[in-house]
């Protein structure tokens with residue numbers, strides 16, 4: 001998640017993520033996941049790879065009071081989370097070695113769109129298991145491959161004309177069977193993985209295209225090697241050439257596209 005932050009020349013990436021992406025893109029899935037995991041009054045909740053904290057914040061909204069903890073490796077993402085919800089316990093730490101207090105356990109552990117970024121997925125899942133109480137429920141969501149999501153696939157093709165092949169980490173763990181195996185290997189017995197599709201809507205598609213292009217440039221080998229001026233020029237070229245794709249999925253300035261995720265619900 002180390003992405004160039006100059007692009008919109010107005011705010012840091014975590015602030016742009018929160019401002020433009022969380023409402024339309026991440027909040028609806030957080031709500032769905034907390035429904036699926038049957039969040040109930042009194043549940044203690046851990047949000048792993050919480051980013052700016054949408055899962056933890058929705059849990060807190062629903063629970064009112066209670067023990068809600070968010071963990072992320074990025075202090076910048078956590079700074080936004082902290083500013084938005086100072087009453088939640090935000091902790092900087094790695095999913096492979098969760099910063100838990102002695103004996104601390106949770107009834108609900110959620111990791112929304114974080115696992116695909118972890119270099120050691122097995123140890124992260126083992127850590128989530130350690131954090132889970134005996135009757136606890138774990139939820140892990142990872143996007144399906146972008147090849148299955150036409151809007152994302154087409155945008156990536158435009159970017160690849162400028163950047164060469166892009167292995168997009170965001171969609172790198174889309175195989176439901178691998179997710180299920182990972183959880184069973186970590187000792188989870190009751191594991192169910194669903195694939196869920198939803199139509200995602202943005203009132204204005206332009207900021208989404210800009211942030212998505214930033215991500216392409218930031219994660220590609222070619223983009224990483226570029227100086228600031230070249231990176232900016234390439235970004236603008238990709239944004240312009242993405243126009244027809246954006247138009248294809250737009251109605252006026254509003255953007256709507258189908259997005260697919262795997263959602264695993266597991267218990268011990």
Ligand SMILES: C[S@@+](CC[C@H](N)C(=O)[O-])C[C@H]1O[C@@H](n2cnc3c(N)ncnc32)[C@H](O)[C@@H]1O
Pocket residue numbers: 001022026048049050051052053054055071072073074077093094095096111112113114117118119
């Ligand atoms: C796409 S964001 C998802 C954030 C949040 N869960 C949401 O739904 O908005 C991925 C997050 O994973 C975090 N992350 C990546 N590797 C991590 C690791 N090893 N341990 C903890 N967090 C990590 C990043 O800092 C980033 O905030």
